[in-house]
Amino acid sequence: MSVSLELHNVSFQYGDSLPLLSNLSFCLEEGEVLWLTGAASCGKSTLVRIILREETPNSGSGSVLGKSLFGPNGYDQRQLRQDIGLILERNLFLPHIDVAGNVAAPLLVKGLSRRRIGRRVKEALRQVGLTGKARASVSELSKTERRLLTLATALAKKPPLIIADLNPDDIDRGYLVPRLLESAAYGSAVLLLAQSRWGEGREYSLSGGTRVAAFV
Amino acid sequence: MSPRSFSRRSAGLRRNLASNAGTIFVTGLIFLLLGMVVLITENFRSYNRQIKAELEFEVYLSDDTTPIELYLLTIAIRDVPGFNALRLQDRSEAYAQMQELLGKELLPNGGFNPFPNTIVVDFTEKTSTLAAFGAAAEELATFRCIENINYGEEWLLTQEPLFAFLNLCSTSLALLVFAATVILVFWAVSKIVYSRQEEIKALLMHGAGFRQIGIPLILEGCALGTLGAILGELLLVLLWQASCQLPLQLAFISTTSMVAIPLSGFFSGITAGYLVVTRRILP
Numbered sequence A: 001m002s003v004s005l006e007l008h009n010v011s012f013q014y015g016d017s018l019p020l021l022s023n024l025s026f027c028l029e030e031g032e033v034l035w036l037t038g039a040a041s042c043g044k045s046t047l048v049r050i051i052l053r054e055e056t057p058n059s060g061s062g063s064v065l066g067k068s069l070f071g072p073n074g075y076d077q078r079q080l081r082q083d084i085g086l087i088l089e090r091n092l093f094l095p096h097i098d099v100a101g102n103v104a105a106p107l108l109v110k111g112l113s114r115r116r117i118g119r120r121v122k123e124a125l126r127q128v129g130l131t132g133k134a135r136a137s138v139s140e141l142s143k144t145e146r147r148l149l150t151l152a153t154a155l156a157k158k159p160p161l162i163i164a165d166l167n168p169d170d171i172d173r174g175y176l177v178p179r180l181l182e183s184a185a186y187g188s189a190v191l192l193l194a195q196s197r198w199g200e201g202r203e204y205s206l207s208g209g210t211r212v213a214a215f216v
Numbered sequence B: 001m002s003p004r005s006f007s008r009r010s011a012g013l014r015r016n017l018a019s020n021a022g023t024i025f026v027t028g029l030i031f032l033l034l035g036m037v038v039l040i041t042e043n044f045r046s047y048n049r050q051i052k053a054e055l056e057f058e059v060y061l062s063d064d065t066t067p068i069e070l071y072l073l074t075i076a077i078r079d080v081p082g083f084n085a086l087r088l089q090d091r092s093e094a095y096a097q098m099q100e101l102l103g104k105e106l107l108p109n110g111g112f113n114p115f116p117n118t119i120v121v122d123f124t125e126k127t128s129t130l131a132a133f134g135a136a137a138e139e140l141a142t143f144r145c146i147e148n149i150n151y152g153e154e155w156l157l158t159q160e161p162l163f164a165f166l167n168l169c170s171t172s173l174a175l176l177v178f179a180a181t182v183i184l185v186f187w188a189v190s191k192i193v194y195s196r197q198e199e200i201k202a203l204l205m206h207g208a209g210f211r212q213i214g215i216p217l218i219l220e221g222c223a224l225g226t227l228g229a230i231l232g233e234l235l236l237v238l239l240w241q242a243s244c245q246l247p248l249q250l251a252f253i254s255t256t257s258m259v260a261i262p263l264s265g266f267f268s269g270i271t272a273g274y275l276v277v278t279r280r281i282l283p
Helices: A044-051 A077-083 A099-110 A114-128 A143-155 A170-185 B002-010 B017-054 B067-078 B091-102 B130-140 B153-195 B197-205 B210-243 B255-281
Strands: A003-012 A021-029 A033-037 A059-064 A085-087 A161-165 A189-194 A202-207 B057-061 B083-089 B118-123 B146-150
Touching (some): A003 A044, A003 A189, A021 A033, A021 A044, A021 A059, A021 A189, A033 A170, A044 A189, A077 A099, A099 A114, A099 A143, A099 B197, A114 A143, A143 A170, A161 A170, B017 B153, B017 B210, B057 B130, B067 B118, B083 B091, B118 B130, B130 B146, B130 B153, B153 B210, B153 B255, B197 B210, B210 B255
Parallel strands (some): A033 A189, A085 A161, A161 A189
Antiparallel strands (some): A003 A021, B057 B118
16 A cells, blocks of 8 residues: 655744644555544644645655655645645635536646546535535535535545545534545545544544644 | 636636726726827927927028038038038028018018028938037038028027926826836736635635636736726727817827837736736735
């Protein structure tokens, strides 16, 4: 099994504040589910930002899909976002475009052919149960449906790695997690960041009080 | 299917229609100002050219000028930098001309003729300047047969700085208007970016880059600038037609300027759009 995401001794702190992440190391393989749990403000979202190369760690190394993550020759930020499936705490949509258009957007950015895009959009909408809403505007969707749309945009890319920064609510627990676990069964590596574990998979927890990660 | 609608809509001028129409209108007004500056400048320059074309450099000859002296003088005049043409005006011809102007009571037939024989020299338009005339007068001053040289020195002394000042003003104003357009379109595109920040964030999250986000915004800025400039030019046409009712007799702007104004709108739009994209979205 190939390694999809690997971090080694990654440490991070904002300015002169206390370290938020300290010597964080983990490895996520193809088809594996890894839960990264911890209280609010323990550094989960910061870790996502580090993986997305929005923040530079103070020390450590890492790789995503076999490519080095940090340094001048690291993974191109745009390419990285095109290659992985990303579910953030906050939903981000193209508000003037219908549901199908939103699912198609990342595929268009990736440069897929129209035929493949059409096929993948249908498939992703079916996976999350939004087939009947393909032509609906985003503003017509319920809160749950919006979250499912976020999931569909991530799944449509058929990414080898999915990173999901989950909300501590029943929608993510009841709708997103089961479908993400299903994706892992099809071979995607899934990194789930949540306050507590809601399903199967390995789990590591961040010690929120000291804001120091304790990983093997 | 959605991909087509996605690309069409994300490029769109359709959204924020009222806001874009407002921007086009204000840009149009700014370009109307630019057009007016160009119109006034061109008319002023044409007037300036006309005056320069009428400027004459007159060499008054003494009564005892010999044919050889006249011959040598004409050769010397032809060698003066900027020389265009010369003609000899006989004193009787000058008298007849003045008689026509002032009437026969003042200058009767066969009366005393105070006018000298004159060589009237035309200079090319570019060299019809105080400096060139002064240099030519200095060069010819050594000829004994010359009684006096007249080139409206006093008039030129007052007019030339005025022409230079007005030229400077019009050029500065044109540059200011261009800068104002860039700022206005920059502001308009910034507003568009602000109103679509959620959309832009979503596209950035999907890994979109300059091609997907930058180019549509630059094109939008470009369209705003160009449409504003065209509107400004149309308003200028209307204003010019209204001015034709007045005894101003202004000529409309040249074809070059008619093309240059929308082009400056186009380029100011591109500049502003590019600045917004590189400074606010994809630094």
